[in-house]
């Protein structure tokens with residue numbers, strides 16, 4: 001298995017937009033060119049604003065091009081726990097936000113004519129033990145009460161692979177190739193007239209009262225407003241709220257090609273993309289070229305500034321072990337390559353957006369489920385900075401000037417989560 005530092009989904013862009021040199025003025029500077037930053041910059045440019053987009057590497061090279069490719073209306077916490085902790089109205093607002101984010105991402109694919117193999121097939125939060133199956137029944141009820149389009153399904157009836165007993169089927173969303181999507185959105189952003197500077201890291205952002213200055217290694221931007229869409233790197237900028245994002249490294253593995261009839265033999269007739277209901281999820285999805293991409297299971301923490309990295313061999317091997325246990329009928333299938341990326345976890349594990357200062361707004365909609373949500377928040381933030389009142393979906397995650405507590409993501413906690421999941425797997429093997 002090859003361990004890669006770039007995404008396994010697509011090639012890198014053929015050309016690079018010039019880094020910033022010297023001083024420039026603009027209406028709005030967007031810092032961080034992932035799906036969130038590109039969408040915000042594009043929206044502002046379409047509305048006639050003069051926009052500068054600064055990206056430390058190339059547009060989309062962060063989590064946006066590296067993820068598992070699920071467009072999902074999940075919000076990154078256990079729905080049952082959320083049902084317990086949050087008022088019903090707040091939960092309804094969050095699920096409305098998340099579902100609208102899915103539709104927004106679908107419109108972006110269609111609107112920018114991005115050829116990224118999107119399949120609107122829904123996603124199954126699948127149970128691999130009787131305990132998880134009971135959990136799934138409860139989750140389906142919480143999600144239905146919160147207005148989310150999800151339903152409980154039985155494993156065989158839903159065409160899930162052997163060993164997947166049933167689960168909650170999200171009726172919206174599906175899968176795509178995030179690498180191709182990122183390239184498509186990058187092209188659309190550049191074509192919209194956004195002044196893009198790649199390999200330009202914002203080192204310092206200052207709110208001067210009547211605007212903002214952004215310091216980069218070879219230049220300076222002056223703007224009326226700034227948007228921070230820097231995901232896992234957010235804490236690297238001192239103007240960002242303290243403890244905004246805890247960086248977590250997530251790994252993915254792709255198999256060699258598998259003959260489609262073998263998927264029928266193991267009962268995966270629906271081909272539905274799957275995520276398990278473990279404490280730290282496992283995801284399994286097919287690609288249009290008949291491989292399986294799977295991931296997560298073990299997460300690792302990091303500190304800003306975050307290094308470029310590849311998955312640890314032990315973690316990739318653990319993922320492969322998990323794949324072979326979960327799909328005994330595919331035990332001979334080999335892993336071909338592995339890559340990963342950094343996600344930023346907010347302290348509540350929910351998407352957030354707010355004001356770092358009078359002229360600097362931020363968003364953090366990652367938390368491992370934010371592919372569509374980061375883009376949607378980017379669009380809503382752009383409208384807000386352009387003068388629109390707070391949209392009800394932005395209000396659902398709006399924090400204003402709130403400060404954050406230190407998150408409870410730590411290496412021992414993540415390792416304990418992995419241990420607990422393996423213990424529950426062992427118990428399930430004895431009792432299922």
Ligand SMILES: Cc1cc2nc3c(=O)[nH]c(=O)nc-3n(C[C@H](O)[C@H](O)[C@H](O)COP(=O)(O)OP(=O)(O)OC[C@H]3O[C@@H](n4cnc5c(N)ncnc54)[C@H](O)[C@@H]3O)c2cc1C
Nearest residue numbers: 032034035036056062063064067068070202341369370371
């Ligand atoms: C392995 C993996 C699997 C995932 N699977 C899924 C999934 O299946 N479904 C899902 O919904 N979500 C998934 N996610 C999460 C999802 O990818 C993210 O929520 C989403 O892409 C975040 O978009 P973003 O624009 O906020 O961040 P990013 O795409 O990370 O973009 C942030 C950008 O900011 C740049 N930047 C940072 N600091 C600076 C600075 N100081 N100056 C200039 N530029 C800067 C970075 O270089 C980066 O390009 C996954 C993530 C990973 C890593």
